[in-house]
Amino acid sequence: MQKLHIQRKEINPTLMDEMGFQAAIGVVEVLYPLLCKSMNVLTMFPHAEGWHLLKVAMISWEYPPRIVGGIARHLEGLARALVKQGHEVHVFTLDFPGAPEYEEIGGIRVYRTRSEVGHPNFLSWVLLFNHFIEKRLATVSKSLEFDVLHVHDWLTAPCSIGFKHFVNKPMVFTAHSTEHGRSGLHIPDSFTIDGLEWWATYEAGRVIVTSNAMKHEVCGHFHIPWEKVEIIPNAIDPSIYQGAVDKWAVRSRYGIQPHEKLVLCVGRLVPQKGVEYFIHAVAILARRRPEAKFIIVGDGWYRDHLEWVANTTGQRWRITFTGFIPDHDLIALTKSADAMVVPSIYEPFGIVALEGMAAGVPVVASQVGGLTEFIEHDRTGVLVYPRNPESIAWGVEHVLSNPDHGRWLVQNALEVVQKSFSWEAIAKKTSRVYEEVMGKRGEKA
Amino acid sequence: MSFTPLPPVPEEFQVLSMMHNIGAITPERSLTPDELAMWTGIEILTVRDCLQRLRELGYVEHLEVSGVEKYHVTKIGIMKVLTLYS
Numbered sequence: 001m002q003k004l005h006i007q008r009k010e011i012n013p014t015l016m017d018e019m020g021f022q023a024a025i026g027v028v029e030v031l032y033p034l035l036c037k038s039m040n041v042l043t044m045f046p047h048a049e050g051w052h053l054l055k056v057a058m059i060s061w062e063y064p065p066r067i068v069g070g071i072a073r074h075l076e077g078l079a080r081a082l083v084k085q086g087h088e089v090h091v092f093t094l095d096f097p098g099a100p101e102y103e104e105i106g107g108i109r110v111y112r113t114r115s116e117v118g119h120p121n122f123l124s125w126v127l128l129f130n131h132f133i134e135k136r137l138a139t140v141s142k143s144l145e146f147d148v149l150h151v152h153d154w155l156t157a158p159c160s161i162g163f164k165h166f167v168n169k170p171m172v173f174t175a176h177s178t179e180h181g182r183s184g185l186h187i188p189d190s191f192t193i194d195g196l197e198w199w200a201t202y203e204a205g206r207v208i209v210t211s212n213a214m215k216h217e218v219c220g221h222f223h224i225p226w227e228k229v230e231i232i233p234n235a236i237d238p239s240i241y242q243g244a245v246d247k248w249a250v251r252s253r254y255g256i257q258p259h260e261k262l263v264l265c266v267g268r269l270v271p272q273k274g275v276e277y278f279i280h281a282v283a284i285l286a287r288r289r290p291e292a293k294f295i296i297v298g299d300g301w302y303r304d305h306l307e308w309v310a311n312t313t314g315q316r317w318r319i320t321f322t323g324f325i326p327d328h329d330l331i332a333l334t335k336s337a338d339a340m341v342v343p344s345i346y347e348p349f350g351i352v353a354l355e356g357m358a359a360g361v362p363v364v365a366s367q368v369g370g371l372t373e374f375i376e377h378d379r380t381g382v383l384v385y386p387r388n389p390e391s392i393a394w395g396v397e398h399v400l401s402n403p404d405h406g407r408w409l410v411q412n413a414l415e416v417v418q419k420s421f422s423w424e425a426i427a428k429k430t431s432r433v434y435e436e437v438m439g440k441r442g443e444k445a
Numbered sequence: 446m447s448f449t450p451l452p453p454v455p456e457e458f459q460v461l462s463m464m465h466n467i468g469a470i471t472p473e474r475s476l477t478p479d480e481l482a483m484w485t486g487i488e489i490l491t492v493r494d495c496l497q498r499l500r501e502l503g504y505v506e507h508l509e510v511s512g513v514e515k516y517h518v519t520k521i522g523i524m525k526v527l528t529l530y531s
Contacts, residue, residue, distance in 0.1 A: 065520075068527040097471050097520055118467035120485050122530060125466040155530075183451075268528045271451055299521075300528035305452045324521055 054434055055088045055144065057137065059160045060152040061129070063110060066096040069268060070351045071152050071176050074234055076108075081235075081427030083107040090140065092133055092156075111136055123189050126155055134159035141167055148434045152176060154193055157200035164203065170437035172430075173204035175214065177348045180221050182272055198222045205437030208430070210234050210349035211370030217348075230433050233374070234351045235426040238417055241331060241359045250336040254295055254320060261292045261400050264337040264361070266330065266352050267344070269300030274343035274366060276309055280389035281343075281396065283313040288397055294319045295337075297330060334359040339399050339406070345386050347371050354421060357381065357413035362406040364395035374420070380413040454529070457495035460487060461504055465518050465526040472508055475517035 058079060062072040079089040083106065095101070095114040103110050113136045115129035133156060141163075149171040151160035157173070164171040179185065179193040201207050201222045207229045209215050215229050248258060256262050263285075267273040275296060282294050296306070296319060303321065310316045325333070334340065340356035342365035349370035356363040357380065365371045366386035375381040382398055385391035399406040454462075463485040469476045478496060482489040496516055499505040504522035508515055518526065 062527070067524065068530075096523070115468065120463035120466050122462070122466060270528055299525050301454055301458050301525070302452075302528075304455050324524055 053086045054147040057146040057149045058091045059156045061094050061155040063091050063093040065099055077235055077423045079108045081423035085427055092137055123192055130159035134162050137163045154196040154200055157196050161203045170205040172206050172433055172437055173200045174208040175218050181217055181346050206230055206433050208232050211373050213369040214348045232426055232429045234349045235421045235423045236354050236358055238358045245332045245335045247336040250332045256293050261338045263292055263294045263339045263396055265341045266297040269298050269303040269306055271302055272346040274345040275306055277387055277389050278341050278343040279309050281392035282315050284393035285396055286315045289400055297322045297325055299323045334361055337361045339396050343392055344368055358417045360410050362399040362409045380416050457498045460495040461499055461522055462526045469517045475515035477513055477515050
């Protein structure tokens, strides 16, 4: 089967004369789709028809097990789906204790690079590790010709841009968020990061964002042409939420009694996730729904402050901060919750809400960014005002006090997730973007 | 988009972040409190206090090599640091 995934350039023309070569290509072009069709592999490798099986270099500072935010999971899902379509995906990323320097997982080749020189200052460290990743890219490219480079976020933009010019290949940039949106531009480092983000959007042949809100933000802030930016949403694998879970056993592990309601909030504990507003909502909800308990999953530099806020509410005993927990525990906990709250004040996409929807829990989310693009208010979830504890409390109470309505929301949400957010669809759209930038190669790499 | 003023990043978190950025993330790359104080420019007593708290929280690990105490960031500590930048 592997032999069928032959590319034009992999056929060595020196082995045959020009006519023989053309004839061979013609025969293969006719026979290959027929063979594929007869073997029912076209659905498995849909791009085989177009002869655009690509060698893709994905470059990112995070890839499992190094998981910072949503990027690592996004990359893993996308890479897996691209490989399934027949493409060759090489991921270049940073090292992580215990993870091998090179490995092939499910057809994805992962190159983890250690930064041999560090610096206490974050930006200096970033620029140093970019040098080492670029060196690794150069080493690997001696024996491998990539068709396209795909860089995720600004952190690996410097090495990707340098490498792009070195190998003269097109580059695609996915802007998962912007510094301007994450924290505002208030310190010198933020302005540098903002500049690096702009540089990546300028150098890229195409820019991918995960929502319409992000497209507006990127085009407006960086002044790049509207048509240069493609919206390709995030996706999830709904199958991981399909196993049975002993809901009561899971809840009891976290001290939730059978008669109590469990409200879950998952995310990095950083200001833009709005967890502070959720904690203030707890104080309101405690009066209206005394049987409610609240679990906050995740960690981050803002955690101390959030715990202090929780202490000031008089309801600290209702709130559990779990820190980071393993994926399988998180899935079980999500499936066991009565409601999930996503109180973000800035959210380019909001994959955690999609995960809640796939897990079958009613989602109450802020009306911001990408969340508003896949949550339809009171049909697939409940949208509430951002930075507004009263509104969050209303949303949670709305689903807790109407279990039948909550189940209806969940059913609608599941349909949306399964229909519109599969990795297969996202990988198809992404490979189309690759093909477009490759078509433009002669104009501007 | 307006933001309320953020509280300062806690001091022990700054130490954790610097340890990560200079590469003290595995046992073989662990550093002594003196080395950490030199690298980060933070007072040795402050570094020691921070290391103690970070150990309690599970973000750094302590080991003794030939009677010398050394520290490195744990996997959970790495993930905690990276939340600052994403």
